[in-house]
Amino acid sequence: MSDIICTVDVVLLTLKNGALHVALLKRDHPPFEGVLALPGAYVQADEDADTQESAARMLRAKTGIASPYLEQLATFSGRCRDPRGWSLSVAYYALVAEKSLVPAVHPDVTLSAVEQIKDLPFDHRQIVDAAVRRVRDKSAYSSLPVHLCGETFTLPRLQAVYEAVLGEPINKVSFRRKIEELAILERVEGAMETGKAHRPAQLYRLKKHFRQCLSLSDRALNATH
Amino acid sequence: MSDIICTVDVVLLTLKNGALHVALLKRDHPPFEGVLALPGAYVQADEDADTQESAARMLRAKTGIASPYLEQLATFSGRCRDPRGWSLSVAYYALVAEKSLVPAVHPDVTLSAVEQIKDLPFDHRQIVDAAVRRVRDKSAYSSLPVHLCGETFTLPRLQAVYEAVLGEPINKVSFRRKIEELAILERVEGAMETGKAHRPAQLYRLKKHFRQCLSLSDRALNATH
Numbered sequence: 498m499s500d501i502i503c504t505v506d507v508v509l510l511t512l513k514n515g516a517l518h519v520a521l522l523k524r525d526h527p528p529f530e531g532v533l534a535l536p537g538a539y540v541q542a543d544e545d546a547d548t549q550e551s552a553a554r555m556l557r558a559k560t561g562i563a564s565p566y567l568e569q570l571a572t573f574s575g576r577c578r579d580p581r582g583w584s585l586s587v588a589y590y591a592l593v594a595e596k597s598l599v600p601a602v603h604p605d606v607t608l609s610a611v612e613q614i615k616d617l618p619f620d621h622r623q624i625v626d627a628a629v630r631r632v633r634d635k636s637a638y639s640s641l642p643v644h645l646c647g648e649t650f651t652l653p654r655l656q657a658v659y660e661a662v663l664g665e666p667i668n669k670v671s672f673r674r675k676i677e678e679l680a681i682l683e684r685v686e687g688a689m690e691t692g693k694a695h696r697p698a699q700l701y702r703l704k705k706h707f708r709q710c711l712s713l714s715d716r717a718l719n720a721t722h
Numbered sequence: 723m724s725d726i727i728c729t730v731d732v733v734l735l736t737l738k739n740g741a742l743h744v745a746l747l748k749r750d751h752p753p754f755e756g757v758l759a760l761p762g763a764y765v766q767a768d769e770d771a772d773t774q775e776s777a778a779r780m781l782r783a784k785t786g787i788a789s790p791y792l793e794q795l796a797t798f799s800g801r802c803r804d805p806r807g808w809s810l811s812v813a814y815y816a817l818v819a820e821k822s823l824v825p826a827v828h829p830d831v832t833l834s835a836v837e838q839i840k841d842l843p844f845d846h847r848q849i850v851d852a853a854v855r856r857v858r859d860k861s862a863y864s865s866l867p868v869h870l871c872g873e874t875f876t877l878p879r880l881q882a883v884y885e886a887v888l889g890e891p892i893n894k895v896s897f898r899r900k901i902e903e904l905a906i907l908e909r910v911e912g913a914m915e916t917g918k919a920h921r922p923a924q925l926y927r928l929k930k931h932f933r934q935c936l937s938l939s940d941r942a943l944n945a946t947h
Contacts, residue, residue, distance in 0.1 A: 500767050503726045503810060540799075542725050542808035547800035572797045572812045574765075575772035583767035585728060585812070587797045 502584035505552040506537035506621065508570065508628035509560065511595045511608065512645045515661045517632070518608040519625050520598060521617075522559060528580045529618035533607055535625070536560060537586065548587040556591065560603055565591040566644040566709065570628050578620045586619075590628040594647035636662045637717040640681045643703050651690050651698040652676070659718060667719045679712040680704075727809035730777040731762035731846065733795065733853035734785065736820045736833065737870045740886045742857070743833040744850055745823060746842075747784060753805045754843035758832055760850070761785060762811065773812040781816065785828055790816040791869040791934065795853050803845045811844075815853040819872035861887045862942040865906045868928050876915050876923040877901070884943060892944045904937040905929075 509520040521533040538555035545551040549569065557563050567589050574585040598606055611629050616622060635641045642662045646655055652673060660667050676682065682701040689697040734745040746758040763780035770776040774794065782788050792814050799810040823831055836854050841847060860866045867887045871880060877898065885892050901907065907926040914922040 501726070501728045501765060503728065540726060540810070542801065546802075548797060548810065569796055571794055572773060574812070576767065577771075585765070585773065585810075587799070587810070 500583065502579060502582055503540040504537050504584065504586045505540060505548050505555060506535045506573075506586045506588050506624060507552050507556050507567070508535060508588065508590040508625055509556065509562065509565070509593065509598075510590060510611075510628065510632060510645075511593050511598050512658060512661055513595050513608055513610075515657075517611045517629060517662065518595075519611050519614070519628075520560060520603075521607045521609055522605055523607075524618070532618050533609070534618045535621045540587075549589070552587070552589040560598075560606055562591070562593060562597060564709075565593045565597075566641075567591045570624070570631060573620055573624060586624075588624045588628070590631065592632070592641065592644035594645060596647055633662060633664075635711070637719050638714050640679055640703075640707055640712040643681065643707075649685050649688065649700040649702045651700060653695075653698060655701070663719050665719060668721045671721050672718060675714055675716065675718045679714055681707045681712045725808065727804060727807055728765040729762050729809065729811045730765060730773055730780060731760045731798075731811045731813045731849060732777050732781050732792070733760060733813065733815040733850055734781065734787065734790070734818065734823075735815060735836075735853065735857060735870075736818050736823050737883060737886055738820050738833055738835075740882075742836045742854060742887065743820075744836050744839070744853075745785060745828075746832045746834055747830055748832075749843070757843050758834070759843045760846045765812075774814070777812070777814040785823075785831055787816070787818060787822060789934075790818045790822075791866075792816045795849070795856060798845055798849060811849075813849045813853070815856065817857070817866065817869035819870060821872055858887060858889075860936070862944050863939050865904055865928070865932055865937040868906065868932075874910050874913065874925040874927045876925060878920075878923060880926070888944050890944060893946045896946050897943060900939055900941065900943045904939055906932045906937045 511518050522536045524530055524532050524534050536559045540548055540551045545554060553567060570588040570590050572585060572587045576583045578584055611625060642658050645658050656667060656672050681704055683704050685700040685702055688700040690700055691697045736743050747761045749755055749757055749759050761780060761784045765773055765776045778792060795813040795815050797810060797812045801808045803809055836850060867883050870883050881892060881897050906929055908929050910925040910927055913925040915925055916922045
């Protein structure tokens with residue numbers, strides 16, 4: 498019906514050693530066979546209700562990750578980006594905790610620090626850059642970074658994640674007040690993190706409602722006012 | 723090559739009587755022939771370098787508007803949105819001054835106040851709502867509303883445009899300071915607006931560099947700090 502190649506690509510981001518990393522997979526067919534690239538797939542009109550479902554299906558099949566926080570980034574298109582012809586990729590980004598991506602579970606996934614990526618096939622480098630910009634822009638004003646934390650976490654851990662994404666230290670008192678205002682967290686009753694050098698700390702998790710949608714703040718979480 | 727219908731749709735917004743209006747066109751073929759809808763077209767792989775070009779080409783052909791501020795909004799997709807089959811629309815939004823859209827010049831264009839739209843075919847209502855949200859979100863922190871002003875304008879007129887988009891009055895002193903900080907405007911030398919009840923006011927225009935890209939502010943233009 499159309500001579501346009503329709504695909505989805507996902508920028509799957511995690512924090513490793515305090516730095517944003519992107520998950521790359523070796524391509525198992527031409528073009529660029531054997532080269533590390535973003536996980537992607539054709540949109541399947543007979544299987545997928547929409548492109549969000551295409552992205553979720555592909556991610557589950559290729560990385561084993563189910564139901565991450567997944568948001569549409571932008572659509573990249575044109576006649577030059579894919580040697581097979583005029584193509585269009587609806588790009589998504591997803592945020593997951595590092596432990597969801599350990600190599601033992603996902604032997605095919607390579608984690609690359611976003612600051613150190615040299616080159617990627619197609620326009621995947623441009624897609625990664627756009628995703629990282631989006632995540633940094635949104636993080637100061639939303640619950641987005643919580644999705645990098647894993648299922649349960651302490652408040653000091655959450656603050657460290659925000660600081661890593663935003664690239665700057667945050668005032669503890671105002672950070673805690675704004676996280677409180679976002680009203681996204683619930684205590685895990687009776688659960689404390691112990692065994693560290695510090696005193697035991699309460700564990701929190703994201704309220705169910707916010708696992709697939711964000712809570713937005715009108716004041717930056719890294720501002721002191 | 724694929725059984726997916728690839729289109730572009732544009733939410734062309736302007737300010738009329740102080741309210742955001744969207745340009746609608748009567749569809750000249752089925753489905754929904756004769757019904758008002760967003761201007762749209764198939765992506766033409768043999769003509770368009772990318773979907774941004776598809777959107778610009780379609781807008782020029784159907785409304786006569788050339789080179790407006792045009793930005794990708796999001797991609798809407800799925801098997802239910804178009805009776806012809808699984809379809810994907812890369813949606814854009816564009817901002818223009820009302821005088822670019824006067825009915826005398828564009829007899830086919832109907833301007834509808836975005837707050838008063840009842841129903842539109844396909845998922846065009848959802849696309850319009852997303853565009854209006856995006857414009858309101860971005861306006862407080864960027865030069866976006868300037869594109870609603872026409873080629874030259876006074877600072878009071880610019881402030882009135884920001885106020886109309888944001889839906890609230892803005893403090894004049896802090897607004898002028900932040901517009902200055904955005905560094906997007908240049909005086910039209912020797913040009914003053916006269917003939918109104920007020921004293922003559924200097925005319926400004928957008929610097930060339932900012933006609934296709936935005937200048938972003940890290941402080942809201944409607945905040946007093």
